[in-house]
Amino acid sequence: MNMQLNETHDPALRSWVASANTAGTDFPIQNLPFCVFRRAGSDEAYRGGVAIGDQIVDLGRLGSALSGVSAEARSAAALAAQPTLNALMDAGPAAWSALRLALSHLLRGDAAPRPELLVAQAAAEYALPAQIGDYTDFYTSIHHATAVGKLFRPDNPLLPNYKWVPIGYHGRSSTIGVSGQRFHRPRGQTRGASETEPVFGPSKRLDYEMEVGIFVGGGNAGGAPIAAADAERHVFGLCLLNDWSARDLQAWEYQPLGPFLAKNFATTISPWIVTLEALAPYRAPWTRDAADPQPLPYLDYPALRDSGGFDVELEVLLQTAAMRNAGMAPVRISLSNFRHSYWTVAQLMAHHTVNGCVLRAGDLLGSGTQSGPDAAEAGSLLELSGGGKQPLTLPNGEQRVFLEDGDTIEMRGWASRDGRPRIGFGAVSGTVLAPR
Amino acid sequence: MNMQLNETHDPALRSWVASANTAGTDFPIQNLPFCVFRRAGSDEAYRGGVAIGDQIVDLGRLGSALSGVSAEARSAAALAAQPTLNALMDAGPAAWSALRLALSHLLRGDAAPRPELLVAQAAAEYALPAQIGDYTDFYTSIHHATAVGKLFRPDNPLLPNYKWVPIGYHGRSSTIGVSGQRFHRPRGQTRGASETEPVFGPSKRLDYEMEVGIFVGGGNAGGAPIAAADAERHVFGLCLLNDWSARDLQAWEYQPLGPFLAKNFATTISPWIVTLEALAPYRAPWTRDAADPQPLPYLDYPALRDSGGFDVELEVLLQTAAMRNAGMAPVRISLSNFRHSYWTVAQLMAHHTVNGCVLRAGDLLGSGTQSGPDAAEAGSLLELSGGGKQPLTLPNGEQRVFLEDGDTIEMRGWASRDGRPRIGFGAVSGTVLAPR
Numbered sequence: 099m100n101m102q103l104n105e106t107h108d109p110a111l112r113s114w115v116a117s118a119n120t121a122g123t124d125f126p127i128q129n130l131p132f133c134v135f136r137r138a139g140s141d142e143a144y145r146g147g148v149a150i151g152d153q154i155v156d157l158g159r160l161g162s163a164l165s166g167v168s169a170e171a172r173s174a175a176a177l178a179a180q181p182t183l184n185a186l187m188d189a190g191p192a193a194w195s196a197l198r199l200a201l202s203h204l205l206r207g208d209a210a211p212r213p214e215l216l217v218a219q220a221a222a223e224y225a226l227p228a229q230i231g232d233y234t235d236f237y238t239s240i241h242h243a244t245a246v247g248k249l250f251r252p253d254n255p256l257l258p259n260y261k262w263v264p265i266g267y268h269g270r271s272s273t274i275g276v277s278g279q280r281f282h283r284p285r286g287q288t289r290g291a292s293e294t295e296p297v298f299g300p301s302k303r304l305d306y307e308m309e310v311g312i313f314v315g316g317g318n319a320g321g322a323p324i325a326a327a328d329a330e331r332h333v334f335g336l337c338l339l340n341d342w343s344a345r346d347l348q349a350w351e352y353q354p355l356g357p358f359l360a361k362n363f364a365t366t367i368s369p370w371i372v373t374l375e376a377l378a379p380y381r382a383p384w385t386r387d388a389a390d391p392q393p394l395p396y397l398d399y400p401a402l403r404d405s406g407g408f409d410v411e412l413e414v415l416l417q418t419a420a421m422r423n424a425g426m427a428p429v430r431i432s433l434s435n436f437r438h439s440y441w442t443v444a445q446l447m448a449h450h451t452v453n454g455c456v457l458r459a460g461d462l463l464g465s466g467t468q469s470g471p472d473a474a475e476a477g478s479l480l481e482l483s484g485g486g487k488q489p490l491t492l493p494n495g496e497q498r499v500f501l502e503d504g505d506t507i508e509m510r511g512w513a514s515r516d517g518r519p520r521i522g523f524g525a526v527s528g529t530v531l532a533p534r
Numbered sequence: 535m536n537m538q539l540n541e542t543h544d545p546a547l548r549s550w551v552a553s554a555n556t557a558g559t560d561f562p563i564q565n566l567p568f569c570v571f572r573r574a575g576s577d578e579a580y581r582g583g584v585a586i587g588d589q590i591v592d593l594g595r596l597g598s599a600l601s602g603v604s605a606e607a608r609s610a611a612a613l614a615a616q617p618t619l620n621a622l623m624d625a626g627p628a629a630w631s632a633l634r635l636a637l638s639h640l641l642r643g644d645a646a647p648r649p650e651l652l653v654a655q656a657a658a659e660y661a662l663p664a665q666i667g668d669y670t671d672f673y674t675s676i677h678h679a680t681a682v683g684k685l686f687r688p689d690n691p692l693l694p695n696y697k698w699v700p701i702g703y704h705g706r707s708s709t710i711g712v713s714g715q716r717f718h719r720p721r722g723q724t725r726g727a728s729e730t731e732p733v734f735g736p737s738k739r740l741d742y743e744m745e746v747g748i749f750v751g752g753g754n755a756g757g758a759p760i761a762a763a764d765a766e767r768h769v770f771g772l773c774l775l776n777d778w779s780a781r782d783l784q785a786w787e788y789q790p791l792g793p794f795l796a797k798n799f800a801t802t803i804s805p806w807i808v809t810l811e812a813l814a815p816y817r818a819p820w821t822r823d824a825a826d827p828q829p830l831p832y833l834d835y836p837a838l839r840d841s842g843g844f845d846v847e848l849e850v851l852l853q854t855a856a857m858r859n860a861g862m863a864p865v866r867i868s869l870s871n872f873r874h875s876y877w878t879v880a881q882l883m884a885h886h887t888v889n890g891c892v893l894r895a896g897d898l899l900g901s902g903t904q905s906g907p908d909a910a911e912a913g914s915l916l917e918l919s920g921g922g923k924q925p926l927t928l929p930n931g932e933q934r935v936f937l938e939d940g941d942t943i944e945m946r947g948w949a950s951r952d953g954r955p956r957i958g959f960g961a962v963s964g965t966v967l968a969p970r
Binding site: 231232234237250251257259262263265266267268269270273282284285286287289295296298322323347351352353354355356357358359362363364391394395396449452453454455457458461 | 667668670673683686687693694695698699701702703704705706707708709717718720721722723725731732734757758759780783786787788789790791792793794795798799800827830831832885886888889890891892893894897970
């Protein structure tokens with residue numbers, strides 16, 4: 099949809115929530131990302147919230163605060179007060195936009211402060227923002243596909259379909275968790291390169307994958323394909339996604355039907371969903387090599403080349419147990435950008451539905467690992483360590499080729515440009531526990 | 535669990551529902567499979583039902599009819615009255631067994647007839663029996679894997695992992711429909727063997743796959759692996775499943791992450807779920823060639839070799855539009871048996887969870903295409919037609935290599951042995967419509 103900028107994007111806007119006006123906050127008034135939350139440790143019902151500075155606007159308590167706004171915004175706010183955002187997601191872009199505008203007005207510096215609507219983020223706990231009916235993971239970074247392809251198939255790294263087909267597969271929704279997820283190192287079958295028989299045991303090549311998550315808004319009940327030009331109207335927003343992966347399980351199991359136990363033990367997403375409207379100032383051109391094929395007509399649309407992409411920085415940080423015990427903060431191990439994606443969000447939506455497949459509000463798509471063209475932009479340890487051969491040395495002298503028990507991976511994302519306010523994604527964090 | 539036979543299996547039992555006592559019925563009193571139904575064309579709430587002869591016991595109206603039975607059975611009946619069976623599935627095998635026993639008593643020939651509890655199957659319409667959180671499709675027939683492997687990889691038909699790993703992948707839950715599903719022929723990218731670029735259009739190699747569906751009962755919240763020896767206690771029952779497949783889409787898209795648009799446009803299941811308790815008299819030995827590897831310990835369990843399998847006949851019938859217009863009944867095109875499966879249901883459950891993956895009540899597993907060792911036992915047209923090269927000739931002179939618009943595929947299943955009552959699965963039917 100590539101919306102036009104409107105008053106909610108005005109860089110001059112400030113909020114009566116002081117922390118929203120500080121340099122470096124992820125959540126200025128121009129952002130307004132959604133979550134589902136409650137007070138930590140309480141037995142309150144989970145409900146929708148919107149980030150502003152270091153606070154959350156409690157969408158379950160707006161009540162009279164919205165008395166002056168449009169009926170559409172009030173209706174959307176009521177949907178957002180539910181324990182999942184599925185109903186809000188299903189309501190469509192006009193509803194999302196009306197609620198965003200109402201919240202922007204409510205929170206502006208010239209509005210009456212309403213501190214009773216706020217809960218401090220430090221006092222909150224989060225749930226998955228939606229009941230995720232189906233989760234699909236794509237493979238949109240040609241840099242990742244080429245690097246991983248070299249390791250799995252040295253003679254044939256990038257398969258002939260890659261530049262034609264937005265490759266994707268179905269993932270597991272039951273094990274998707276929100277930031278803070280802790281999971282046991284998976285066990286399974288692996289087979290050494292020189293062995294004839296597999297062995298069973300804990301994965302020795304446990305990895306993360308830095309991805310962008312895409313929450314489907316209104317779906318296509320009945321299965322009518324979603325046209326690429328219309329596809330962003332079916333996207334509620336983006337989040338951060340860590341697609342934990344056991345490389346050794348994957349190498350042994352993935353032929354011929356794809357990854358299964360190598361992926362389905364855990365997937366972690368950030369609590370915050372940044373709307374496409376908030377990202378409107380941060381669209382990026384879609385590029386591919388001049389020699390690459392042009393997209394088939396169902397994957398082409400007017401806005402594709404100028405602004406099909408998103409300019410979102412994607413950072414990965416690692417904190418080992420030893421670092422945590424010594425009070426050392428997580429350290430950056432890579433920085434990439436979503437604009438390198440070979441396929442756009444709209445293309446993924448169009449491809450997914452072109453055969454009649456049904457998307458439902460709350461469904462989640464993963465972008466696939468977002469590795470950039472440079473080695474330091476690799477979105478997984480598999481790539482950063484050259485297939486497990488070149489250890490990373492951390493500031494405290496520890497080394498890593500793959501993840502060890504106790505390691506925490508944190509991912510952050512943000513859009514920032516031209517002196518505009520930073521549109522941040524917050525963080526997604528997850529920790530590897532010892533095998534059961 | 536391989537339950538012992540009990541009074542509900544007594545071949546001498548007869549019902550006051552006369553149609554349940556006729557030779558050849560799928561639904562004698564020894565079966566009692568579950569569905570979710572309502573009166574066709576009504577706006578009644580869907581609720582659970584149990585088949586008896588040509589009738590359905592309305593589990594939403596049992597009320598006082600269960601006044602004399604165990605509290606556990608009454609509690610299970612209340613769960614079964616809901617619009618999905620997820621809560622009943624989650625209640626576990628003791629609850630399922632108590633309800634079965636109570637229904638067996640209620641329906642016996644020496645009990646007072648209660649016709650007010652019945653709805654004729656001819657007057658009913660069905661819904662999916664559960665909200666399916668995740669759907670996984672396996673690949674358990676070595677005969678199918680070998681035959682298909684020959685077509686996709688002539689030099690390498692059966693991959694080295696096949697005899698070690700119960701190969702599976704995640705499918706799409708949003709497009710699973712109940713018998714009677716009609717869907718448009720999918721469109722997508724395909725590439726001819728001699729071409730360098732793909733083309734876009736309707737699939738020309740549309741196929742069915744004859745599978746058994748496995749409904750998960752109580753899951754493993756928290757992700758503690760389910761031991762193979764305990765796994766059948768987590769299985770609510772079995773149904774019939776048609777995994778519609780677009781072979782030409784699959785051949786182009788499936789590397790390296792597996793089938794996606796080739797499968798996710800439609801999957802059709804039978805309305806009836808036959809419980810493992812009903813199938814207890816029809817267990818079958820698990821066999822593999824003497825030279826094949828033994829299962830790894832997590833895939834082994836005491837009952838595996840003697841009775842790990844199920845002796846269930848699986849029949850596929852085809853009715854073309856021309857046959858339907860001429861009043862011709864569907865014609866059998868193959869007959870196989872679930873006992874040929876290389877991996878057992880318990881092994882699938884153990885494998886799926888050994889890495890910490892979470893199964894939830896109502897999740898669905900597909901067995902994979904159940905082709906037997908003989909060519910006439912092939913569970914797909916791809917195999918029956920030798921990869922599309924040898925057409926089948928139908929009784930009216932029509933020929934088929936793959937499905938054409940208007941074709942209806944019907945699958946039936948039943949267990950029948952030793953003069954025991956036939957435990958039938960009813961039918962799953964689905965029809966191909968022209969592309970959009």
